[in-house]
Amino acid sequence: xxxxxxxxxxxxxxLGHNPFAALSGLSLPPGLPANTAKPAATAPAASVQSxxxxxxxxxxxxxxxxxxxxxTVATGFVGIGLPEKELLAKxxxxxxxxxxxxxxxxxxxxxxxxxxxxxILTEAGFRPVMAGG
Numbered sequence: 001x002x003x004x005x006x007x008x009x010x011x012x013x014x015l016g017h018n019p020f021a022a023l024s025g026l027s028l029p030p031g032l033p034a035n036t037a038k039p040a041a042t043a044p045a046a047s048v049q050s051x052x053x054x055x056x057x058x059x060x061x062x063x064x065x066x067x068x069x070x071x072t073v074a075t076g077f078v079g080i081g082l083p084e085k086e087l088l089a090k091x092x093x094x095x096x097x098x099x100x101x102x103x104x105x106x107x108x109x110x111x112x113x114x115x116x117x118x119x120i121l122t123e124a125g126f127r128p129v130m131a132g133g
Contacts, residue, residue: 023126055079058131059114072114074107074121092120126128 060073072091077085082102089107093100096116100109109117118128 005027052125053127054125055127057126057128059117059121059128061112061114062132069106069110070112072109072112072117074109075105077105077126088120088124092117096118 010083055078056076057074058076060075062071062073063069074088082105085102085105085107089100089102089109092107092109092113096109096111096113098110098113102108107117113132118130121128
């Protein structure tokens with residue numbers, strides 16, 4: 001390979017195409033300054049949901065069939081779909097600092113996190129009940 005076959009790495013010419021150039025002609029609202037936090041998109045919805053009673057949810061602690069590991073299970077949801085359960089599970093996982101999943105319509109969180117699960121479900125408008133041992 002000769003020196004003429006090598007590509008230049010000095011920066012060369014510009015790309016010549018700015019993907020954001022077309023946006024400057026539109027009358028878009030100004031964005032937020034970089035140092036401010038974004039407003040919470042779910043804050044109004046969460047406050048509306050917490051005011052109404054969304055039903056009883058049982059919170060269980062299970063160890064059976066899990067190799068001795070403790071899992072906190074929230075079950076008995078009525079009237080909510082899988083996407084909302086997944087959002088609740090994600091919020092609980094973040095608050096508890098542990099993993100979890102949604103299986104068979106139940107939210108499963110790793111570890112004995114019943115108090116955290118109860119707090120998040122109460123904030124979401126459910127009536128959590130500690131069931132079992």
